[in-house]
Amino acid sequence: MVVPGLGATSVLTSLGLFGSGIWMIPLLLSTYYRYDRVDPESKPIDQQNLLPEYDFIIIGGGSAGAVVANRLTENPKHSVLLIEAGPDENEVTDVPSFSAYLQLSNFDYAYKTTPQSRACLGMVNNRCNWPRGKVLGGSSVLNYMVYVRGNKNDFDHWGNLGNPGWDYKSVLPYFLKSEDNRNPYLARSPYHATGGYLTVQEAPWHTPLVAAFVEAGTELGYENRDINSDKQSGYMIAQGTIRRGSRCSTGKAFVRPIRLRPNFHLALNAFVTKIEIDPTTKRAWGVEFVRHNRKQVIRARREVILSAGALNSPQILMLSGIGPRDHLQAMGIPIIKDLPVGNNLMDHLGFGGLTFIVDKPVAILQNKLPAAAATTAYVLNESGNGGLEGIAFVNTIYANQTLDWPDIQFHMAPASINSDGGAQVWKILGLKPEVYKEMWAPLHDTYTWTIMPLLLRPKSRGWVRLQSKNPFVPPLMNPNYFDDPLDMLTMIDGAKIALRTAAAKVFKQFGTRLYQKPLPPCKHLPFLSDEYLECGIRTVSMTIYHQSGTAKMGPPSDPEAVVDPRLRVYGIKGLRVIDASIMPQVVSGNTNAAVIMIGEKGADLVKEDWR
Ligand SMILES: Cc1cc2nc3c(=O)[nH]c(=O)nc-3n(C[C@H](O)[C@H](O)[C@H](O)COP(=O)(O)OP(=O)(O)OC[C@H]3O[C@@H](n4cnc5c(N)ncnc54)[C@H](O)[C@@H]3O)c2cc1C
Ligand SMILES: *[C@@H]1O[C@H](CO)[C@@H](O)[C@H](O)[C@H]1NC(C)=O
Numbered sequence: 001m002v003v004p005g006l007g008a009t010s011v012l013t014s015l016g017l018f019g020s021g022i023w024m025i026p027l028l029l030s031t032y033y034r035y036d037r038v039d040p041e042s043k044p045i046d047q048q049n050l051l052p053e054y055d056f057i058i059i060g061g062g063s064a065g066a067v068v069a070n071r072l073t074e075n076p077k078h079s080v081l082l083i084e085a086g087p088d089e090n091e092v093t094d095v096p097s098f099s100a101y102l103q104l105s106n107f108d109y110a111y112k113t114t115p116q117s118r119a120c121l122g123m124v125n126n127r128c129n130w131p132r133g134k135v136l137g138g139s140s141v142l143n144y145m146v147y148v149r150g151n152k153n154d155f156d157h158w159g160n161l162g163n164p165g166w167d168y169k170s171v172l173p174y175f176l177k178s179e180d181n182r183n184p185y186l187a188r189s190p191y192h193a194t195g196g197y198l199t200v201q202e203a204p205w206h207t208p209l210v211a212a213f214v215e216a217g218t219e220l221g222y223e224n225r226d227i228n229s230d231k232q233s234g235y236m237i238a239q240g241t242i243r244r245g246s247r248c249s250t251g252k253a254f255v256r257p258i259r260l261r262p263n264f265h266l267a268l269n270a271f272v273t274k275i276e277i278d279p280t281t282k283r284a285w286g287v288e289f290v291r292h293n294r295k296q297v298i299r300a301r302r303e304v305i306l307s308a309g310a311l312n313s314p315q316i317l318m319l320s321g322i323g324p325r326d327h328l329q330a331m332g333i334p335i336i337k338d339l340p341v342g343n344n345l346m347d348h349l350g351f352g353g354l355t356f357i358v359d360k361p362v363a364i365l366q367n368k369l370p371a372a373a374a375t376t377a378y379v380l381n382e383s384g385n386g387g388l389e390g391i392a393f394v395n396t397i398y399a400n401q402t403l404d405w406p407d408i409q410f411h412m413a414p415a416s417i418n419s420d421g422g423a424q425v426w427k428i429l430g431l432k433p434e435v436y437k438e439m440w441a442p443l444h445d446t447y448t449w450t451i452m453p454l455l456l457r458p459k460s461r462g463w464v465r466l467q468s469k470n471p472f473v474p475p476l477m478n479p480n481y482f483d484d485p486l487d488m489l490t491m492i493d494g495a496k497i498a499l500r501t502a503a504a505k506v507f508k509q510f511g512t513r514l515y516q517k518p519l520p521p522c523k524h525l526p527f528l529s530d531e532y533l534e535c536g537i538r539t540v541s542m543t544i545y546h547q548s549g550t551a552k553m554g555p556p557s558d559p560e561a562v563v564d565p566r567l568r569v570y571g572i573k574g575l576r577v578i579d580a581s582i583m584p585q586v587v588s589g590n591t592n593a594a595v596i597m598i599g600e601k602g603a604d605l606v607k608e609d610w611r
């Protein structure tokens with residue numbers, strides 16, 4: 001989901017990201033306020049003099065890796081090195097409303113899918129953009145900060161697949177362990193906790209549209225509920241990983257507080273090229289990486305822990321000789337273990353083409369934010385979910401109505417693709433210029449908002465493979481969106497529920513109506529017919545960046561499993577994967593919270609095994 005926050009292209013340029021100008025003023029002010037208000041903790045220490053050997057080496061300091069580093073170093077007897085390809089985050093990444101501007105910057109790997117035949121058809125070369133964080137905190141530094149855990153049934157399903165210890169009852173304590181919820185009404189609930197490292201709260205400020213959104217849900221028969229409890233169907237105002245208006249990345253939450261632990265070293269700007277594995281004993285004994293143009297190898301006495309995310313973890317495994325035999329042979333990489341690495345790739349895809357117009361200035365519109373003062377208020381107050389205000393979980397006609405296991409999620413934003421006046425959002429989506437110009441450029445001065453329906457449990461599966469033996473060349477990534485026809489049918493019905501939501505009585509007060517212009521490639525189809533919606537979904541396919549599943553967790557009997565339920569790579573000693581890759585089925589919700597839970601639980605498994 002891409003939402004234009006406060007687009008300040010010029011500010012970001014002057015800070016090394018983009019341009020220059022009056023937008024500087026609000027940014028500087030907001031920076032000042034944040035330092036005054038927030039987080040006295042200092043920056044992490046980027047260790048230059050590394051030891052030749054550590055007990056544990058963690059590859060990747062993202063959502064999961066940051067948590068693992070924190071928990072393993074709780075035991076002073078364990079020495080830990082965390083290797084992260086990117087730098088530390090900065091003042092810009094702190095500001096929630098700048099989220100969209102971090103994409104395509106130096107903090108982003110700026111990946112793209114392979115050309116798709118059934119989706120991403122409105123994007124240049126039919127390729128969807130896949131941003132990933134190259135920075136301490138990983139994708140939690142680029143993300144929209146929405147805090148959603150997934151459905152109780154997701155975890156019970158993981159357990160039923162033969163993964164003891166991953167059912168809902170077993171994982172709930174790990175969600176609670178991380179959490180410091182700052183909303184008293186939530187903190188009192190048995191499903192939330194205070195005192196953890198990760199700050200969670202509702203945005204301090206939001207537009208009137210989101211209250212209407214929640215009320216519209218009740219008109220449709222859905223409850224207004226905490227969807228992070230044991231029931232999920234319903235509408236609510238989003239909770240976010242934010243700390244007093246600033247982004248709470250996992251770098252900030254989990255790594256900054258431990259920067260002075262003597263058993264902890266952090267190496268930033270260090271790019272891992274290979275895990276060293278003894279081909280005879282099949283034991284992972286070290287990690288090779290490039291830092292300041294110099295190749296180094298550091299030994300791991302006990303374990304190497306791979307937390308490079310669902311795209312780079314499979315890449316690093318394959319580069320190290322663990323992967324599908326035929327593929328490694330074709331790439332000329334000596335095989336250490338034949339495993340289905342890179343299969344089972346899943347993502348959450350949404351439809352970004354439902355634009356609703358309002359007559360009142362209740363939505364975000366960059367062209368109509370006049371003075372610097374207003375902008376400042378906005379930067380400070382909008383702070384929350386990067387502009388993403390409402391969340392809902394609904395059941396299409398294809399969902400099992402006796403279970404509380406919705407198949408569609410809504411993201412509601414008080415803005416649409418046009419709302420930043422064409423500054424950034426269409427570019428980060430990779431939209432074809434002609435599609436953007438015809439469809440959204442006419443709305444540059446119009447207040448609009450959107451509901452994006454998202455497919456929660458896709459049946460389609462994609463893959464990650466190497467494009468080159470060169471570790472600096474990105475892998476090939478094919479999500480195979482809409483390979484299974486049920487995925488499209490579910491999305492079409494989801495889009496209809498979104499249209500019914502926006503047609504609710506409560507939205508009349510703003511003069512809400514659907515933007516009636518048909519999407520350019522779909523003009524020949526009857527407007528809003530199933531065929532039209534299908535065409536629209538294939539055209540404005542918007543990923544919400546929940547890539548997962550590429551080093552699947554499963555029992556030995558599962559031919560697609562790469563790691564066992566203790567997250568150990570099958571057939572290799574001293575090597576685990578702990579990140580979004582291990583999800584056997586993607587959770588029904590945004591993935592950051594579940595990945596942090598995987599980090600918490602994974603670290604406990606490691607500690608148990610080395611007690
Ligand atoms: C733009 C965007 C918006 C999102 N919005 C939300 C949201 O609102 N809510 C939500 O819940 N989820 C959201 N997500 C998804 C969520 O952030 C991810 O699922 C989660 O961060 C993944 O965690 P991870 O630990 O698996 O991988 P990452 O967090 O991506 O961590 C991987 C880390 O490994 C490092 N790494 C990779 N390769 C190497 C290498 N060779 N050497 C050294 N280090 C390496 C990377 O630099 C990175 O720091 C969003 C994601 C994106 C990209
Ligand atoms: C910002 O939000 C606070 C409430 O959190 C409110 O009191 C204040 O008036 C808002 N400021 C502006 C300029 O909107």
Ligand SMILES: *[C@@H]1O[C@H](CO)[C@@H](O)[C@H](O)[C@H]1NC(C)=O
Pocket residue numbers: 400401402403
């Ligand atoms: C729906 O779920 C219930 C409970 O698990 C199950 O008994 C039933 O068979 C399911 N119905 C369908 C149509 O799958």
